[in-house]
Structure formats: C-alpha cells, structure tokens
Amino acid sequence: MAQRELILALAKVIIAAAWADNELTPAESNSMKDLLFRLPESHSSGNRRLNSQEWAMLEMYMDSPVGAAERAQLITELQAALHTPEDKELVMQTLDNLVRADGVITAEEQAVVTEIQSALDEVDVGFFGQLSRLLQGPMQRRTEAVSRAANREQYFEEFVRNKVYYGVRRKLDQEHIELELPDETLRRLSSIGGLMARVAQVDGKVTDEEFAEMVHILQDTMDVTHEQALFISQVAVSEVSHELDFLRLTRELAAVITPEEGDRLLRTLFLVAVADGFVSNEESEEIFNIGYSLNLTHRQFIQAKLTIPADKRTA
Template sequence: MADKTLTLTLAKVIVAAAWADGQMSPEEQACLKDLTFQLATGAAHDDPISGAEWARLEMYVDAPVNAAERQRLVADLQAALQQDADRQLALAALETMVRADGDVTQAETAVLDEVRQALHAAQLGGLGRLRALVGGALQRRMRAVAAAPNRETEFDDYVRNKVYYAVRQRLAADAEVPDAALRRLSLAGGLMAHVAHVDGRIAAAEQAAIVAALQRDWSLSAAAAALVAEVALAEVSKALDYYRMTREFFQQTDAEERRRFLDVLFAVAAADGAVSEAETAVIHRIARSLGLRQSHFRQAAQRSLGA
C-alpha cells in the first residue's frame, strides 16, 4: 500500500478507537485532531496529505464511528500491513503520536510493545490495545492545552492560539486587521517566533525579519506588524502549543502559501548572520508538520543560501 494511504488508514483506525464508547467531548475531539494531524503529516514519506484529504479525515473525528465502520477500517489496515516496511511505518507513526506530549507510562509502554508485536505479526485483533494507547495520548494532549486561563468567551481563542488572543486584546479597536486575517498572521508569527527562539535568545535582526515578513506578506502597517512580532516572541517562550499551531496554520493556508512560508522561516533564521543546524532542524520539523515535501524543504534551504 502507498505510504500516504497507509497513514491515513491508520489515522482513521485511531479515530475509531477513540470513539469506541460512542462519546467524546469537544475538547477531546480537538485534541484528537491534533494527534491525527501529526500522525498523518509526520510519517517519513514524500507524499504529504492535501487539504481535502485532511478534511475527509476530520469527518471521522467529528462524528462517532459505528461498529460496522470500525470493523471495516481494522480490516483495511490489516490488509495494508503485509510488508515489513508498512509495519515499520505504522509503528513509527504510532510511537510519534503516543510520545507527542511527553513520556509515556510504564503501562503504556507495555501496551505499545504489545501493539508492536501485533503489527509485526500482522494480527491486529480488536481495538483494545489501540484504544488504550489513544486514551493515554489524548489525556496528555488535553493537559498540554489546558493551562490557558478561563476568560469566558475568550477561552477558546486563547486555547486555539495564544498569540491570536494577546494580539486581539491589544488591537481590539483596530479595524485595519479583519478577524480571520488576524488569526492567520498570528499563527505565522508564532511559527516564526518558534524558529527565532531556537538558540535561546532573540536577536534584534530576527525580530526585524519577522516584522518585515508580516508587513510584506500580510500587508500590515509597521505598528501592527511590530505588535504581532512582539506578542508572538513573548508567547512562544511561555507555553505555545506547537501541535495546535501547525494544524491551525495548515487548515488556514493553501499549499502554495505554505511553500512560500518556508522561505520566510529561513529568512528569520538567517537574520542574525547564518542558519544554524538547530534552526534548520526546527524548520524541517515545521515543514513536515505542514504537510510539505522533502523537496520543498531542500529547495527553500538552497534558496536561503543563494543557490
């Protein structure tokens, strides 16, 4: 089976396992989307999912998966695991998902070992083991995004995008930036700040590069761009949720915008003189999280060197 088809099938089985008891809160659904998005985009292959494919996968998260559909999905996955390379890919994707928000418990490690053995034997059986893994991963994901203060109607905005929340509070009376555009550029600012923070300090040139990119690519005034950059750089050093940020940015941009955004990230990294190995690694991670091909990353890296 093609790599992408396999990871999408695995993601649907993960969703089916999460829906096994027929109930899931909105918070759990949002966290499950984070996990399945990272699973679907993080697999080690060069055929990233499209926006339409992600939208179809979201449909599974948004409504309960009935017993008949669960059985069909498990059968599809079972059939897809005949080659050792397929089993290795599935296992790597599962381990990435399970460890997304920190260390797993000894009990979960034992379950992961059982799943590993089942995958190698191509005998998945029921969803009991997978449900246990998904349950633990969901709980860690929910804890990771639950630190935001409850500000009544602002709570959802804060959880979904901390940069957006802070910028909106300070630009509340500024009609220059429509709400939808503010959310998107705040996501971009957060990811740029993520790159700028790699070496533990923010050079003035890096902050200036973020401001310039926001002015150029999002048509902001100098004052508004400076504010977005300031808030983004402050928030990313606190508790910016990387998984939620990349998923939201993927959903609010098209493939061409995401490809161009790699050039912006490399420009921020190079602003203080050179792109370090650590910065390159972070940009590579973001590229994969945004569903971009390895070739897109290489081309952007070469352009940053003037090649």
C-alpha cells in the same frame, strides 16, 4: 457535595491570589498545579480529577497575570458557587494549603489570603464585601470593575487552538487598541508570526536582527502597516516558547495553506533564521518540523533551504 463549578471557581480564585504580586515563578506554578491536582479529592466531589479541558481553562489563568478587575469577577463566580458549610470549609482548607504549599508567600499574597480567611470566619456576605474591598476598593466601584473586566474565557478556544491569536485578542481588549484588520487576516498574521517566533527562539533568545526581519516580513508579505506588523511580532515573541507544541501553532494554518503558500512560508522561516548571519542546524531542524506539521513535503523544505547561500547555512 461540592459541585464541579465550585472546584473550578475556587481554583481560579487560588490562581488569582497567587498572581497578587504580579508574578508566578516556575516553583510557584508547580506548587499551584500540585495543589489544584489534589483539590477534588480534598472534598466529597466524587474524587473525579479535573479533565483536560478543565486543566486547559486553569492553565489559561496561570499563563498571564490576573488583575484586580478580573479577580473581582472571579470572586463573584465563586460567591455564586458557594452553597453549604461544607463548601465554605473546602475554601478555607484550600487557602490554608496555598499558604503552606512551598513555604514562601509574598506580603501581597498573604494579605489576600488572610483577608479571605478572616472574612470567611464571620459570614459569607462579609467575606465577599471585605474581599471586594481588598481587591478592588469600595463596593460601588466593584460592579463597575467587573463590568469592565475583559473575560479571558471568551477566548478559551483560541487559547487552546492558536495561542498567539489569543494573546493578540487579549492585548487588544486590555489596551483598547484597534488594529483595523479583518479577523481572518489577524488569525493568519498570528499563525505566521508565531511560527517565525518559534524559529527565532530556537537558541533561547530572539536577536534584534531576527525581530526586525519578522516585522519586515509581515509588513511586506501581508500588506499591513509597520505598526500592525510590530504589534503582532511583539505578541508572538511574548506568547511563543520552545515548550509550546507545534499543534497549537499549526492547526489552523495546516487546514487552509496551499502548496504555494507553503513554499513561501518555508522561505520566510529561513529568512528569519539567517537574519543573524547564519542558519544553524537546530534552526534548520525546527523549520523542517514546522513543515512536517503543515503537511509540506521534504522537497519543499529542501528547495526553501537552498534559497540561503551555502556559506550561511549548514549543509
């Protein structure tokens, strides 16, 4: 019987293979989710579907590219989870399904999948030896690569709770950057940056004026350097989309924000909205929804809105 650890380890390697060309299109992502959804029933794993936490773990890998070092790390985990010929057959069949999922596969993806399947036809040890060569180079470099790989799973809780902070931590690790800020400050900067990015993206794009205002606000109100504010703003814009639910942006902040801080935050969000010259009805509605998620009052929202001149906002 396939163990749950095998299902998850295989799913992560499948996602890593899909990232071989450093791109995961919406169509590929949808095909991937369908394949992963059916994965438990393709083997004698009790037909138990992946639970919400397991799906969140996999979505974390679909969220951003999986590099060679991290792929090598995932391969090692899959190696540890393989125990029986039945496990091997599950891997082979799933990789075949991956190739046929949407009828389109890049040369890089095909190289990864073909090498895996060819090696599996031989012996398990050969499989991992050849795959490590494909993904990382000579075997002696593989161990070094695995030890260097930044494991995104150490920030899994942050991915679920505060996606901007998750993105900040990942980027700091990957690029070996030190912001020299207390973790509490970094979390708050991430939360506020994420909410500003959410407002700026209401119309589908972030203007230069809106981005500059985000940087200015963080630098001015949070007592950080221009470089620190710029870094947080860049990550916030890249991590936040209109599809990201409010809960993931407001959960931590809602638990600690005071009424006075709430007033300042709402005014801040209106400053971002008006940065391009006018606060649209959609932007105003977005700020209202953010305030509601933070348990702020309608009166606080109105007072913040009135700080913007009438000719620069909707009524």
